[in-house]
Amino acid sequence: MGSIYLIRHGQASFGADDYDVLSPLGVRQAEVLGDHLAELGIRFDRCVSGSLRRQQHTASAALQRSVAAGLAAPELEIDAAFNEFDAESVIHGLLPAMLPDEPDALTILGNPKEHRAAFQHLFARIIDRWVTGQYDQPNHETWQGFVDTVRGGLERLLAQAARGDKIAVFTSGGTITALLHLVTGMPAGSAFDMNWQIVNTSLSRLQFRGSEVTLASFNSRVHLELLKAPELITYR
Structure with a gap:
């Protein structure tokens, strides 16, 4: 083999x-x-x-x-x-609809190195949505x-x-x-x-x-x- x-x-x-x-x-x-x-x-x-x-x-x-x-x-x-x-494309495509539930998301994404745990939590939530295919956006991967x-x-x-x-x-x-x-x-x-x-x-x-x-x-x-x-x- x-x-x-x-x-x-x-x-x-x-x-x-x-x-x-x-x-x-x-x-x-x-x-x-x-x-x-x-x-x-x-x-x-x-x-x-x-x-x-x-x-x-x-x-x-x-x-x-x-x-x-x-x-x-x-x-x-x-x-x-x-x-x-393309993580940036995925985030930009899915994040806007999540902002009401993630009010600190823009701060976290603006300085992920200083918010590692919070970034991982947020990114995992975004990926959970991404893989379902239910939230696909035009022109985003x-x-x-x-x-x-x-x-x-x-x-x-x-x-x-x-x-x-x-x-x-x-x-x-x-x-x-x-x-x-x-x-x-x-x-x-x-x-x-x-x-x-x-x-x-x-x-x-x-x-x-x-x-x-x-x-x-x-x-x-x-x-x-x-x-x-x-x-x-x-x-x-």
Whole structure:
């Protein structure tokens, strides 16, 4: 059977003007992952990333460490199907109708770094509405549209894969959530309950035979835990 390793990007710049940049800790997480993959002797037949900078930077930092340890790595391919969903679009589409029940929402969103717990509560409420499809707004990304895009990326991977291939996909938490939903059939809400637990640079693995795909492991972070440095365990 072949394997698809789903790798969440390293810590991004939460609360900054530009989120799509790895923090110094995010770079370190990616390097630790690369060292771990090299120690395991995992040689990828293909490496794919979404087009977001935090995804590509995670890939390059991890693969550079593997190459430095003597493992060959294929050229990184870019497929935007593995991008994160457009959270800004989702928030802007759904928040106005929620403001009567969330009077502090604009303050929280204006400075999420200073209101982390409140932001997570608000964002989870928005996502709960989003995945139902009942509140879809014109010109804003829908959950079903996002899932269809991710499904297309997975189908392309499988169509191009050889038997026994090991494929790395550097992606994001929402994309991994959509894949959990597609592969296991679990409801979207249940998949997002798991999403909130996905650690930066964690490894989840899908196994495939032809077009048949199963979940083999989820959210492994042993490469970070082995260093016994709690600050390496982050979720954004």
